[in-house]
Amino acid sequence: MHIEKTAAAGTLESSDCLVTVEPSASEIKLEIESVVLSQYGEEIRGTVLETLKSLHVQAASVHVQDKGALNCVIAARVEAAVLRAQGEGGQE
Amino acid sequence: MIRTLSFLPGNTPNMLINGETLGADALILDLEDAVSPAEKDTARILVRNYLRTQRIRKTFLIVRINATDTAYWRDDLAIILPEKPDAVLPTKVSGRQMLDTLTAEMSRVEQDAGLERPTPLLPLIETAMGVENAIEIASYSDRIMGLALGGEDLTADLHCKRTKEGQEIFYARTRLVCAARAAGVNVFDTPFTDVDDMEGLEKDAQFAKALGFSGKLVISPRHIDTVNAVFSPTEEEIEYARLILACIRDAKAQGKGVVSLRGKMIDAPIVARARQVVEDARQIFGEEEDTDE
Amino acid sequence: MNKLIASIKEALRLAGIRDGMTLSFHHHLRNGDHVINMTVAALREMGIKDINLSASSLFQVHAPIIDAFEDETITSVESDYIGGDVGRAISMGRLKKKAVFRSHGHRPADIENGKMHIDIAIIAAPSSDASGNCTGKYGKSACGSLGYAMPDARCADRVIVVTDHLVSYPLPDFSIPETQVDYVVQVDSIGDPAGIVSSTTKITRDPVGLRIAAYAAQSILHSGLLKDGFSFQTGAGGASLAAAMYLKDIMLKQNIHGSFCMGGITGYLVDMLNAGCFEQLMDVQCFDLKAVESIRTNPRHREVSATHYAAPGPRGCIADHLDAVILGATEVDLNFNVNVHTDSQGVIMGGSGGHSDVAAGAKLAIIVAPLTRARLPLIVNRVNCISTPGSTVDLLVTQYGLAVNPSKTELKERLKAARLPVCSLEELKAKAEEMSGIPAPIFKGEKVVADVLYRDGGLMDQIHGVF
Known part of the structure; x- marks a missing residue:
């Protein structure tokens, strides 16, 4: 999937995260802010990259503001943001 | 349930x-x-x-x-x-x-x-x-x-x-x-x-x-x-239901036709209701509630 | 004899302030307190160095004293609870000497037996006369009980009362008598009322907190302790207070008349007193306006000293008479040890307060906490800091189940018979890690920044810096 425009999904409430994706020229750029970065930074990174891979996103600038979301929540927010970045009516 | x-x-x-x-x-x-x-x-x-x-x-x-x-x-x-x-x-x-x-x-x-x-x-x-x-x-x-x-x-x-x-x-x-x-x-x-x-x-x-x-x-x-x-049976209801089922078992064993408990006839609908109560209790509170019948 | 002195600085001078002394403070004005900051400012102006600051608790409002760490006006801190930026500063190594943590019971014990000598005690008094008869029950900065100030006033070499509400002699309903006071200073304001007491203390509406609270109340009901004469203490935290609410319903429905409630008193406990759940409230500190109003007007709501509350020793204390207590935790480990000193990053954010005292004293010590907080599992292999030893903890209540200390076999059987979801600490830990994943270990610095003493005086644990 190609990131056509900037889009975000999620919230900054506890146990949620806000994921913003932006178009990027060639690669995946990932930035993570998290209240549990020292304990779960690697898990979060892994979940985001895996989700992008499953959606066939090869180039994107991704920013995650995490408030202690579980992997299933992070994956959901990444997927929703990517789908929203598809342009008009661009689901699937 | x-x-x-x-x-x-x-x-x-x-x-x-x-x-x-x-x-x-x-x-x-x-x-x-x-x-x-x-x-x-x-x-x-x-x-x-x-x-x-x-x-x-x-x-x-x-x-x-x-x-x-x-x-x-x-x-x-x-x-x-x-x-x-x-x-x-x-x-x-x-x-x-x-x-x-x-x-x-x-x-x-x-x-x-x-x-x-x-x-x-x-x-x-x-x-x-x-x-x-x-x-x-x-x-x-x-x-x-x-x-x-x-x-x-x-x-x-x-x-x-x-x-x-x-x-x-x-x-x-x-x-x-x-x-x-x-x-x-x-x-x-x-x-x-x-x-x-x-x-x-x-x-x-x-x-x-x-x-x-x-x-x-x-x-x-x-x-x-x-x-x-x-919507759960009370402890008393469970107790009473078990008592009824026990009475029925005893009566069957002794070959009795008519069963009564505390002066009250126990007929088929009462037994069915008692079975339901015991089954509900089992589902709500777990397996240990299972009776030996 | 005129005790009225124009300024804190002048009172300190008259009290013989010099480098290296121990100054003590109490925390009834909580996050609204101005007196510690005013006193420390005076010390810096006077060029005093190397002060040992002994405060029953420190909060975010006291962040300005960090500057006095840097210029070595203050080089050591002894406290029962250190919150906010002050705790963080100590964890970052900004205080010259190690901080020393005691519990709310151990501190007065060490003051009264002379192990912690106080040169000058400063009493923030919401109401005082010119001779130093003072109380927290009246005045614009009313805080209710002055329980934590009592041992300091009784044992310090010199005692300075700082008030913003001077009344004519004699203040009738005093908590600390003039016989213990050397100087009285009148100031414009000793604190910000909004930070001293809450207008109301609200019970959590968070469904997880309520679930935990309901389990905690059920545990007390089925423990066998809930009968006439029952005694109880609970914290002011969300789930603890909600547990009191459920307990009140149970006690009223079953017509159980308790003996006393100890605390940290909130309006909810006042309601329980007035509803007939308890005969007495024993109050070392008020948390809200309703509690302040009650301690002022209701003779069954008694002000007690920190010593009476929780000081260990052969004469006993109220904590030893408690049936059940409900307490919080940031971490619990597989030995039931509880951490309330540091946050998940290992940074100082609190302290025992009376946690370890009442856990040791009560017949049933219940810890209530959610199984995870913002993904972080509550249960760990070894807590970052042992605040309360697991041997004094009987039960952990989470929304996923209840873990009973293995030494409490009867309690376990009782709770199981009541169909409460009893499981092991290991099972709860596994459940949390199944949801969250296993957390990577946090950074722990080389240097020890604080000693944590147990109520018997022994060294319980040490807190490492995070720098």
């Missing part, structure tokens, strides 16, 4: 991840009223992912989808059904025609996903037409696991005020119970909407139980324990 069905907003991770600890027998993951139009897409993905993490379920998981006159319900089904929710709760179900539309779409999605079992439906009846068509809905197909009453929208449709006493929905309640029982399915009462009135809640739940409802929808997690208690 489902005594309580608790609504959880579909786009609130904090509520979802703790949902199974709230004590409800069933959770209704809500994609409809609790989710704003702008968040329908994120909510259904979140609920799908949540269902994926709940492969082993202690709690019965139901998803409330958007109404069939909206742009959302087909996407809801497409994303949710492959994760095998225990049931789907469609809203404002009015009769056969609507169920035809809904189940046709469901079958299509289920076939595409290679699902073997049709996903059960728990239609929410909240219009005058739905109430009048209750028996048609309850006996529509094997998918129907029960009926649920939504009193708020119903009273709007009836052009009357919703009151705590509930005289205005008495007809709907009894009609739904009768239709559901005639069709051999469960039936769940409308939620009690005053979050802080625990006495009112208990009274309302007791009334619903007395009418024949199997359980009750709840909109506040704080209502769960009270409603569970009302």
Whole structure:
């Protein structure tokens, strides 16, 4: 999937995260802010990259503001943001 | 056995991840009223992912989808059904025609996903037409696991005020119970909407139980324990039911025909009721309640 | 004899302030307190160095004293609870010497037996006369009980009362008598009322907190302790207070008349007193306006000293008479040890307060906490800091189940018979890690920044810096 425009999904409430994706020229750029970065930074990174891979996103600038979301929540927010970045009516 | 069905907003991770600890027998993951139009897409993905993490379920998981006159319900089904929710709760179900539309779409999605079992439906009846068509809905197909009453929208449709006493929905309640029982399915009462009135809640739940409802929808997690208690057999009832079953066993062993306990004849309906109480207790409190019969 | 002095600085001078002294403070004005900051400012102006600051608790409002760490006006801190930026500063190594943590019971014990000598005690008094008869019950900065100030006033070499509400002699309903006071200073304001007491203390509406609270109340009901004469203490935190609410319903329904409630008193406990759940409230500190009003007007609501509350020793204390207590935790480990000193990053954010005292004293010590907080599992292999030893903890209540200390076999049987979801600590830990994943270990610095003493005086644990 190609990131056509900037889009975000999620919230900054506890146990949620806000994921913003932006178009990027060639690669995946990932930035993570998290209240549990020292304990779960690697898990979060892994979940985001895996989700992008499953959606066939090869180039994107991704920013995650995490408030202690579980992997299933992070994956959901990444997927929703990517789908929203598809342009008009661009689901699937 | 489902005594309580608790609504959880579909786009609130904090509520979802703790949902199974709230004590409800069933959770209704809500994609409809609790989710704003702008968040329908994120909510259904979140609920799908949540269902994926709940492969082993202690709690019965139901998803409330958007109404069939909206742009959302087909996407809801497409994303949710492959994760095998225990049931789907469609809203404002009015009769056969609507169920035809809904189940046709469901079958299509289920076939595409290679699902073997049709996903059960728990239609929410909240219009005058739905109430009048209750028996048609309850006996529509094997998918129907029960009926649920939504009193708020119903009273709007009836052009009357919703009151705590509930005289205005008495007809709907009894009609739904009768239709559901005639069709051999469960039936769940409308939620009690005053979050802080625990006495009112208990009274309302007791009334619903007395009418024949199997359980009750709840909109506040704080209502769960009270409603569970009302729809559970009491320790005395369990004790008495066990006593009856023991009497019957003894009588059989001694070849007696007529059995009485505390001066009261024990006939077949009493025995059936006692069996039901013991079975309910087993389901609610776990295996150790199993009797030796 | 005129004790009225124009300024804190002048009172300190008259009290013989010099480098290296121990100054003590109490925390009834909580996050609204101005007196510690005013006193420390005076010390800096006077060029005093190397002060040992002994405060029953420190909060975010006291962040300005960090500057006095830097210029070595203050080089050591002894406290029962250090919150906010002050705790963080100590964890970052900004205080010259190690901080020393005691409990609310151990501090007065060490003051009274002379192990912690106080040169000058400063009493923030919401109401005082010119001779130093003072109380927290009246005045614009009313805080209710002055329990934590009592041992300091009794044992310090010099005692300075600082008040913003001077009344004519004699203040009738005093908590600390003039016989213990050397100087009285009148100031414009000793604190910000909004930070001193809450207008109301609200019970949580969070469904998880309520679930935990309901389990905690059920545990007390089925423990066998809930009968006439029952005594109880609970914190002011969300789930603890909600547990009191459920307990009240149970006690009223079953017509159980308790003996006393100890605390940290909130309006909810006042309601329980007035509803007939208890005969007495024993109050070392008020948390809200309703509690302040009650301690002022209701003779069954008694002000007690920190010593009487929890000081260990052969004469006993109220904590030893408690049946059940409900306490919080940031971490619990597989030996039931509890951490309330540091946050999940190992940074100081609190302290025992009376946690370890009442856990040791009560027949049933219940810890209530959610199984995970913002993904972080509550249960760990070894807590970052042992605040309360697991041997004094009887039960952990989470929304996913209840873990009973293996030494409490009868309690376990009782709770199981009541069909409460009893499981092991290991099972709860596994459940949390199944949801969240296993957390990576946090950074722990080389240097020890604080000693944590147990109520018997022994070294319980040490807190490492995070720099």
